Amino acid sequence: MGNLLNGASYKEPSTVEECDSTWETDSGGEEEDDDEDGLQAGAEESEGEEQRSEGSQNDSSTSDQNFKPKRSFYAARDLYKYRHQYPNFKDLRCQNDLCNLRFYMNKIPFKPDGVYIEDILNKWKYDYDKLEHNHTYIQWLFPLREQGLNFYAKELTSYEIEEFKKTKEATKRFVMAYKMMLDFLGLKLVDKNGNVSRSANWQERFQHLNESQHNYLRITRILKSLGELGYEHFKAPLVKIFLQESIVENTIPNMKQSALEYFVYTIKERRERRRLLRYAYHYYQPPDHFIWGPPTKQKAQRSKSVKKTIASNRSLKKHVQKSQDAKIEQEQVKARIGSFEEKLTDHTEVETNPETAGSIELVENCKHEMATVTDDDKMVNTELKFLSTHRNDTTNISLYGNKLMEKNTEHLGDENNTNRILVVDAIDEDGKDCLCSLSPGTTAESNTTEENLII
Structure with missing residues (x-):
């Protein structure tokens, strides 16, 4: 050869x-x-x-x-x-x-x-x-x-x-x-x-x-x-x-x-x-x-892609869970507003009835508490003033409740604003008087990015 x-x-x-x-x-x-x-x-x-x-x-x-x-x-x-x-x-x-x-x-x-x-x-x-x-x-x-x-x-x-x-x-x-x-x-x-x-x-x-x-x-x-x-x-x-x-x-x-x-x-x-x-x-x-x-390199890339997909699915699952939690919180807010609205309807003579005069003080305390809210949430003070002025007007109270509900819904639908949701707490003093306490509520921030959601 x-x-x-x-x-x-x-x-x-x-x-x-x-x-x-x-x-x-x-x-x-x-x-x-x-x-x-x-x-x-x-x-x-x-x-x-x-x-x-x-x-x-x-x-x-x-x-x-x-x-x-x-x-x-x-x-x-x-x-x-x-x-x-x-x-x-x-x-x-x-x-x-x-x-x-x-x-x-x-x-x-x-x-x-x-x-x-x-x-x-x-x-x-x-x-x-x-x-x-x-x-x-x-x-x-x-x-x-x-x-x-x-x-x-x-x-x-x-x-x-x-x-x-x-x-x-x-x-x-x-x-x-x-x-x-x-x-x-x-x-x-x-x-x-x-x-x-x-x-x-x-x-x-x-x-x-x-x-x-x-x-x-x-x-x-x-x-x-x-x-x-x-x-x-x-x-x-x-x-x-x-x-x-x-x-x-x-x-x-x-x-x-x-x-x-x-x-x-x-x-x-x-x-x-x-x-x-x-x-x-x-x-x-x-x-x-x-x-x-x-070649092996293509198989390795395929395996890496599968792992990335699994991780993305897990991240998406967490995101869905957080959205569900936010929805539950929204329902709770709605229930509190409804309760607050129902009880205020019974107090149409807040200014003249001494037994319920303490409600005005509660409104003022609520305003003072909300003074710590960030500049982006100054709208709360405006709405509290509206509540103080029209506290004996059940129609306006209802409109305010709906307005507040819309605001919470808007925040819940925005991932970037989940820390600005407002929670309404009903206050019942001695089973007679009731007013609201407004405090900023938060939901868990989602770390899910657009890239993680791609499957």
Whole structure:
């Protein structure tokens, strides 16, 4: 495969996180606006959340018994090297060898079988038994820059890759070989953009593919080779349909792990990987076992948002309770005013009756007591003067009571003025005379802010 360079510029990754840069440039939703198949946020994402929630409840008995899976470091490191063009390795072979290109030019057969590319494309097509049980042709049909199980096959070199891309005869046969293998897998190529769909015999082939799992290694090689030889745009549609069949349709359930652990990470563009992983996450069950993304930071933000919502709900509850308390106090004020008004009605001769003359003194004492009220509440003194002047006029007393009630109601409806509510206390002396004592009442101030009330 080549020798390691003696440079110190490359550091071998030692963790899965160091191998995976998928979410490094994630903007937290850039993919959703461009996807046409259900990757965007909004209503469909909410539906997906409901599906995952229901599935989590349905599978709770089984998921609790299983350990949460872990990502394979071997797979992550292997795909990291592939995406970064095998750092710290160099070509050792003679650049004029080009055996992979010459094989696709039909000039040499593949070893050890000795079969030419034209024979494979014409005679092996639809021969599923041969394609299944022969394990030496796949390294020649889909060459890589790394050694495979067939030690007769040669690794690609950088120079050979460039020459291969410029040779139309070779690229034409390469696409034909890809179509042949798609048919073997139960798929067909739809257009030049690499879109694929089920073939006519997909049910039979999917069942075989679900049972014959060594073909997942072949698919990984095919995806890698597509990227090496100029067909990177063919990879995402192929990975997407495998995710759909294994996770959504459940026609190839045994492929689920390989599709997420290997197939997705053969794609070099981070954006495409994120889109595919979000698609898989949308349907994956159980949801708490999805270990490939979205990143932890988004989950942490989600958790923080939930906690903030709970705190806001508690604050709102306290605010509602305080409002209820204020309403109760308002009713009490109304009852006191009513009692005061009723008893004053019986004293229409306050000025001439000596037995009730003491009521005037009580009014004066009340005025003196209210002199301590703040400047904003000077209206109380004015209203007390009104009461002294018209103490024998039951009609005006009633109007005053209503006016005072309106003032209290106005204060109660204003959060900023809850400390200016006036409480009326009825005074009953010896069961005969009654007047009011006005004193400033307060309600508990609410610390609830507009921000806390947002849910």
